[in-house]
Amino acid sequence: MLRTPAGERRLDILEWLKEPARHFPPQRRADPVEDGVPAAAVAAKLGVRREVADTHLALLTGLGLLRATRIRRRLYYRRDEMRIAEVARMFEKGW
Template sequence: MLRTPVNERRLHILEWLKEPARHFPPQRRADLVEDGVTADTVAAKLGVHRRVADTHLALLTDLGLLRAKRIRLRTYYRRDEMRIAEVARMFEKGW
């Protein structure tokens, strides 16, 4: 995690997913809070191609900061609040 460069787009994604209903439009097949948002939705909000959003979402998922959930043919991403709190505690302790 410490070797991963901080990126403004990834920070925005994490911030937006704190309150997904505030930052993203409603979805037909999934609940924004319970299930998360798709890479297409994140890409539209960031103003980038889906592949760029996929890369950021995959990295955040690999770090354990996001959880991915498949519903039909799409993957939905939401924050893993327990893991984020755990990481925050490690940094507060001065690691």
């Protein structure tokens, strides 16, 4: 899943969300570090339509690597550090 061109984009998203304040513009209604980043900001950074970004974000959320928080009518995405560490340990063990 992460070894395809689309997987590279997903890895980019995970990397950017490590330091969201550095990679995304400030938001009016949410703190990028505490609340996350909206799909529209991820789409703009990737240079793709929002629907494409939504697909990547939904997959990463489904895997448990991201958490989504609804603020008003938008979903904001941030990394789930505990789950990412768990997955990294599985790969280290040769899973």
